[in-house]
Amino acid sequence: MDVHTGMKGISKEDLAAAHDADLAIEAEEGVHFKHAWADPQSGMVYCLSEAPSAEAVRRIHEKTGHPASEIHPVPLSV
């Protein structure tokens, strides 16, 4: 799970465009971005991916111009 802050006012189109940009190059790092959720009011965005490492996620998000504020592996889920 990675978290972006400071995305206040993000639109559905912005979110889709950012997600599509990640999907376009994610294979370079063996990452797959599965979902993203955004709160335009607070500017928080959460992205869930399957990835070999947090670093791999960090590199994809940096290349596509929206670096993550935090990246946390989430090995447990229900």
Place this chain on the structure above:
Amino acid sequence: MDVHTGMKGISKEDLAAAHDADLAIEAEEGVHFKHAWADPQSGMVYCLSEAPSAEAVRRIHEKTGHPASEIHPVPLSV
């Protein structure tokens, strides 16, 4: 999306028990907890729910003994 901090060392069983406790009473507030993801190393837990309000989520998590550190409505998703 709500976030819990300070859950270092959480186990798969702990996460499942907490989630089940939420599911058991979520209808009181018209909430449905869909997924939760945890990082035992950093102690971060993320919960995704459908809910009428952040306050409704806050009340369920408080009643089940694991208050959320942050709750952000996420009206946008991909």
